[in-house]
Amino acid sequence: MARSIHVRRPATLASLAAELGVSRTTVSNAYNRPDQLSPELRRRVLETARRLGYPGPDPVARSLRTRKAGAVGLLLTENLSYAFRDPAALGFLEGLALACEGAGQGLHLVPVNPEREDVAAVHRAGVDGFVVYSVPDDDPHLAAVLSRPVPTVIADQPHIEGVDRVGIDDGTAITELAKKLIALGHRRIGVVCMRLARDRNDGFAPVDRQQNAHFHVQRTRLGGLAAAFATVGVEWASVPVVERFDHSSAMGASAAAQLLDSDSQLTALICTSDILALGALAEARRRGLRVPQDLTVTGFDGIAEAERVGLTTVRQPVLEKGKAAGRLLLSPSERTRPRSITLETEFLTGTTAAAPRTAEERWFGP
Amino acid sequence: MARSIHVRRPATLASLAAELGVSRTTVSNAYNRPDQLSPELRRRVLETARRLGYPGPDPVARSLRTRKAGAVGLLLTENLSYAFRDPAALGFLEGLALACEGAGQGLHLVPVNPEREDVAAVHRAGVDGFVVYSVPDDDPHLAAVLSRPVPTVIADQPHIEGVDRVGIDDGTAITELAKKLIALGHRRIGVVCMRLARDRNDGFAPVDRQQNAHFHVQRTRLGGLAAAFATVGVEWASVPVVERFDHSSAMGASAAAQLLDSDSQLTALICTSDILALGALAEARRRGLRVPQDLTVTGFDGIAEAERVGLTTVRQPVLEKGKAAGRLLLSPSERTRPRSITLETEFLTGTTAAAPRTAEERWFGP
DNA sequence: AATTGGTTCTGAACCGTTACCGTCACCGCA
DNA sequence: TGCGGTGACGGTAACGGTTCAGAACCAATT
Missing domain, CATH: 1.10.260.40 (lambda repressor-like DNA-binding domains)
Structure with a gap:
C-alpha cells in the first residue's frame, strides 16, 4: 500500500x-x-x-523582507556548452565568480532554454542584478533583463542607454593587428570568423551579413579589419570571409581549408578568435604549408594555448573583464550615470606572422 | 547641493x-x-x-509563497579558480549546468570565502537543493548544507547516510591501471598526487597523511595503488608519494623532479591527475628521458589534452557525472531511500607506458 | 421553475521573515 | 525622590505574492 x-x-x-x-x-x-x-x-x-x-531563518523569506537576494544573475549566450568551452568566456566567468565571491554574493546562472524562446527564467531569477555576456543584440532575454528593476552590466556588447558596460575596443585592436600585416606586405587575405547570427551559416559571409551581424563582437572585429584594409585600397567586398557556427578548432581548420581552396593566392588568414586560429594552423600543417613562411595566421583573445604555440594574436584581459563587471555591479555607486569600462588589449607578436613570399618565391620556391 | x-x-x-x-x-x-x-x-x-x-510578479515573493526557488546551489571546493582551471571540475560543472538548463532551473554558485570560515552564504542561498562537489570531508560548508532542509547530492565524496551520491570507483579504476604497470614489470614507482588536506604540504606525504587525507578522491586513489602493489609484495611505505597543493602542470613537473632526484631508479611515475601527469611528461622531456622507453608516466581523468598527447590514463565521464548529479537532484523521486550512482571508467592505453628497461639497459644503454 | 454546470472574478488567509518603534525595568545621580 | 539614560525585549505592520473556497452571473438542461 x-x-x-x-x-x-x-x-x-x-x-x-x-x-x-x-x-x-x-x-x-x-x-x-x-x-x-x-x-x-x-x-x-x-x-x-x-x-x-x-x-535558521529561511533565506527566501529573508530576501523578501530585506529586499536583497544575495546573488547576481548571469545571462550567457544561448548555448551553455559553447560558453564552457570557450576559454575567453570561461576567463570572464572566472573573473566574475571571483568578484562575487569576494563580495559574498552568489552567482546565479540563468537557464536559457535553447529550444524555446522562454524568457520566464529571467523573471524567475531571484537576484539583485544581472550581468549579460555577449548575447545577440536582439536576444529577447536581454530585453527581459532590462525590464527587471535591478542594476545591470553588459559585457562585450554595444552600449545601451542607461546601462553600465564593460568591454574592450575590439575594432581598434584588430585594426592594429591588420596594420601590422599590411606593413608586412599582405594584401590578399582571408578571414575566418565565428557565427554572425542565430541562424547557421557555415560558409562565406557576404558583406551585408557581416554588417547586420547580431553579435557585436564579431561585427566590430570585421569592421575593424575592413577599415584597416580600406586604407591601402583593398576593397573589402573582395576579401573572402568564412563563417562557422560552432566555435572549435576543428571548425577553424575547415574554414581555413575552404578559404585556401577558394583562393590559392592568399598570403594570410586572419581569424577572429584563437580557437579558430589554432585550427587554421593545424590545417596549414596538414597541407604542408609552413607558417609563417608560406602562410601567415593570426588569432584574437590571447588564450593560454595560443601563447604556448606562439600564435600572433591580440590579448584581451578576460579575467579582468569579469572582475570589472562584478565590481561595476556590486559597487555601491551613486548611480548618477551609467559607467563604461574599456580595458586595454595587447598585441602579441608571436611567430605566425611574416612577410608574404614574393610571386617568384611562390612559383619557384625559396 | x-x-x-x-x-x-x-x-x-x-x-x-x-x-x-x-x-x-x-x-x-x-x-x-x-x-x-x-x-x-x-x-x-x-x-x-x-x-x-x-x-511582473516579484520572483522572491513568488518563491516564498510557492516554496520553490527555481535554482539549485552548487558548493565547490574552497578555491574557485582551482575549480575553473581543472578540466575535470569544469566538465562536471558543464554537465550540471546542462541538466539544470534542461529542467529550467538556475544554477547558484555559492560564494565560499576562502579566508574566513563563513558558512553564512550557505544559509543565505535561496535554492531548492544542493550539489556538493569534492570538498574536504570535514568542510564546515558541507555540514551547513546538510543542515538545510533541502535535498542534496554529493559528488566525488564518501557516502553519507541518507544523502544521494554520484561518483566513480576511484579505487578500482586506479588499481586496474596499477596492475597494468605491474604486469609490464614495474616495481619501483613514484607517485604524484594532489593536495591531501587543507594545509599546504609541497613534498613527500607519509602514509598516515595519505590515510587521513581530507579529500576522498585522493585518499581512495592512493589506497587503490597501495592495494595493487601489495599483491606483488611491494611495501607501500617504501613507495615515495609526493604531494602538491596547487593543481597545475608546473606543479606536476616539480613533483616529478623531486621524485626523480630522490631516486634515480624509478621506472614509472603514477600521477593522480592528468594535469599533474602532463607536467611530469614535461619534466621527463626536460631531462632527456624518453617516454615510455626510459620512464613510464600515467595520469587520471582523461582530459582532452591528455588524449591529444597519448597519455596512458583512466578516463572518467565527467560531463555525465555532472548531468547525473543534476538529474538525481531534479528528478521527482519518491525519495524512498538515498540513491547512489557509480559511473564507469575506461582505461586508455596511450603511448606513455611500457616495460621498464632491464638493469643492463639502464647501465649500458639499449 | 428549479437544478446544473461553467465561466469569471473576489476575499481572506497564508508564506516566514525583518524593520520600526515602543515599552519596561533598572541604574546612577542630583 | 525624581529623572534621564540605557539595555533587553515585544507588537505590529509590512515585504509582494499565491491559493483556495466560494460568490455572482448566465445559459442550458430537467
Whole structure:
C-alpha cells in the first residue's frame, strides 16, 4: 500500500519563538543582531533551535523582507556548452565568480532554454542584478533583463542607454593587428570568423551579413579589419570571409581549408578568435604549408594555448573583464550615470606572422 | 547641493490591481493562469502593466509563497579558480549546468570565502537543493548544507547516510591501471598526487597523511595503488608519494623532479591527475628521458589534452557525472531511500607506458 | 421553475521573515 | 525622590505574492 511519506515541515522562526516563550523579533535578533539581546538568551535560542532542528531563518523569506537576494544573475549566450568551452568566456566567468565571491554574493546562472524562446527564467531569477555576456543584440532575454528593476552590466556588447558596460575596443585592436600585416606586405587575405547570427551559416559571409551581424563582437572585429584594409585600397567586398557556427578548432581548420581552396593566392588568414586560429594552423600543417613562411595566421583573445604555440594574436584581459563587471555591479555607486569600462588589449607578436613570399618565391620556391 | 536621488518604487501587483479596479488574484492569474480569466481582461491587465512599468510578479515573493526557488546551489571546493582551471571540475560543472538548463532551473554558485570560515552564504542561498562537489570531508560548508532542509547530492565524496551520491570507483579504476604497470614489470614507482588536506604540504606525504587525507578522491586513489602493489609484495611505505597543493602542470613537473632526484631508479611515475601527469611528461622531456622507453608516466581523468598527447590514463565521464548529479537532484523521486550512482571508467592505453628497461639497459644503454 | 454546470472574478488567509518603534525595568545621580 | 539614560525585549505592520473556497452571473438542461 503506497503511503505518502510524511515530510515534517521544518520549524519556523515563529514556532521556535513560541517554544521559547519569546517574540519572533528576539529569535530573529539572535541570528542577525547578537548585540540586541543578552548572551544568555541568545545561547538558549540557538540551543533550542538545534534541538528542534530549526535550520535558521529561511533565506527566501529573508530576501523578501530585506529586499536583497544575495546573488547576481548571469545571462550567457544561448548555448551553455559553447560558453564552457570557450576559454575567453570561461576567463570572464572566472573573473566574475571571483568578484562575487569576494563580495559574498552568489552567482546565479540563468537557464536559457535553447529550444524555446522562454524568457520566464529571467523573471524567475531571484537576484539583485544581472550581468549579460555577449548575447545577440536582439536576444529577447536581454530585453527581459532590462525590464527587471535591478542594476545591470553588459559585457562585450554595444552600449545601451542607461546601462553600465564593460568591454574592450575590439575594432581598434584588430585594426592594429591588420596594420601590422599590411606593413608586412599582405594584401590578399582571408578571414575566418565565428557565427554572425542565430541562424547557421557555415560558409562565406557576404558583406551585408557581416554588417547586420547580431553579435557585436564579431561585427566590430570585421569592421575593424575592413577599415584597416580600406586604407591601402583593398576593397573589402573582395576579401573572402568564412563563417562557422560552432566555435572549435576543428571548425577553424575547415574554414581555413575552404578559404585556401577558394583562393590559392592568399598570403594570410586572419581569424577572429584563437580557437579558430589554432585550427587554421593545424590545417596549414596538414597541407604542408609552413607558417609563417608560406602562410601567415593570426588569432584574437590571447588564450593560454595560443601563447604556448606562439600564435600572433591580440590579448584581451578576460579575467579582468569579469572582475570589472562584478565590481561595476556590486559597487555601491551613486548611480548618477551609467559607467563604461574599456580595458586595454595587447598585441602579441608571436611567430605566425611574416612577410608574404614574393610571386617568384611562390612559383619557384625559396 | 547633494540631493538624494528619488528612486521610484516599481509598481506591485497590488498597485496594478488597484489601478485596474480588479482583485490581486485576477492580476496574478493574468500572469500564471491565463485560462482563469477572460482574454479581454487579461489583455487589459498586461497592457496596463506595460504602461505602469510593472515588471511582473516579484520572483522572491513568488518563491516564498510557492516554496520553490527555481535554482539549485552548487558548493565547490574552497578555491574557485582551482575549480575553473581543472578540466575535470569544469566538465562536471558543464554537465550540471546542462541538466539544470534542461529542467529550467538556475544554477547558484555559492560564494565560499576562502579566508574566513563563513558558512553564512550557505544559509543565505535561496535554492531548492544542493550539489556538493569534492570538498574536504570535514568542510564546515558541507555540514551547513546538510543542515538545510533541502535535498542534496554529493559528488566525488564518501557516502553519507541518507544523502544521494554520484561518483566513480576511484579505487578500482586506479588499481586496474596499477596492475597494468605491474604486469609490464614495474616495481619501483613514484607517485604524484594532489593536495591531501587543507594545509599546504609541497613534498613527500607519509602514509598516515595519505590515510587521513581530507579529500576522498585522493585518499581512495592512493589506497587503490597501495592495494595493487601489495599483491606483488611491494611495501607501500617504501613507495615515495609526493604531494602538491596547487593543481597545475608546473606543479606536476616539480613533483616529478623531486621524485626523480630522490631516486634515480624509478621506472614509472603514477600521477593522480592528468594535469599533474602532463607536467611530469614535461619534466621527463626536460631531462632527456624518453617516454615510455626510459620512464613510464600515467595520469587520471582523461582530459582532452591528455588524449591529444597519448597519455596512458583512466578516463572518467565527467560531463555525465555532472548531468547525473543534476538529474538525481531534479528528478521527482519518491525519495524512498538515498540513491547512489557509480559511473564507469575506461582505461586508455596511450603511448606513455611500457616495460621498464632491464638493469643492463639502464647501465649500458639499449 | 428549479437544478446544473461553467465561466469569471473576489476575499481572506497564508508564506516566514525583518524593520520600526515602543515599552519596561533598572541604574546612577542630583 | 525624581529623572534621564540605557539595555533587553515585544507588537505590529509590512515585504509582494499565491491559493483556495466560494460568490455572482448566465445559459442550458430537467
